[in-house]
Amino acid sequence: MGGCQPDADRDAPSELLELYRFTATCLGLGVPPHKVAGDFRFGLEDLRQRGVIPLEDLARVRACTAGEAEEHPAQWGAGFAAGYRSAWAAAVLRVLDTRGVEFSKEFHRGVNLCPDADVLTRFLDRAVTATHQTDLVTGESSPGSSDGS
Numbered sequence: 001m002g003g004c005q006p007d008a009d010r011d012a013p014s015e016l017l018e019l020y021r022f023t024a025t026c027l028g029l030g031v032p033p034h035k036v037a038g039d040f041r042f043g044l045e046d047l048r049q050r051g052v053i054p055l056e057d058l059a060r061v062r063a064c065t066a067g068e069a070e071e072h073p074a075q076w077g078a079g080f081a082a083g084y085r086s087a088w089a090a091a092v093l094r095v096l097d098t099r100g101v102e103f104s105k106e107f108h109r110g111v112n113l114c115p116d117a118d119v120l121t122r123f124l125d126r127a128v129t130a131t132h133q134t135d136l137v138t139g140e141s142s143p144g145s146s147d148g149s
Contacts, residue, residue, distance in 0.1 A: 013053060016052065016053055019043040019047065023036055023040045023043075041062070056077065058084075059076075059084070060077050062077075085117055089111045089112045089114060089120055092123045093108060093112075095127040096127050099130075101127075101133065102133070107133045126139055
């Protein structure tokens, strides 16, 4: 079925339901819709980064709230997810580059082709303290290995 209808065989996370309730309450109290929409998107991103909802669900919810789901929800969601992963990959590489951490062409390609937003989120968290490209994968900082080898 897809679209804006929830999957019948699975429950929505309680934190997502709380975000919906908060959003509806704010609208009911007369908070301007553009401000409520911003808070809603921020809440969705927070849930995605904490692993409460997968990127595909975030994309589907964004498609439904953007008004795009009526015509092409699957295409809109796929495009959103691809752009999202691309932006996170670019952020990882930008942080490494800004910090002077050298990385190989293969590493660059691998980050750009990474299909998992949760992995890219972990990589970005680790890029802040990494001294070598392998630190992103291992989660450890390797002192004295900032030569890029």
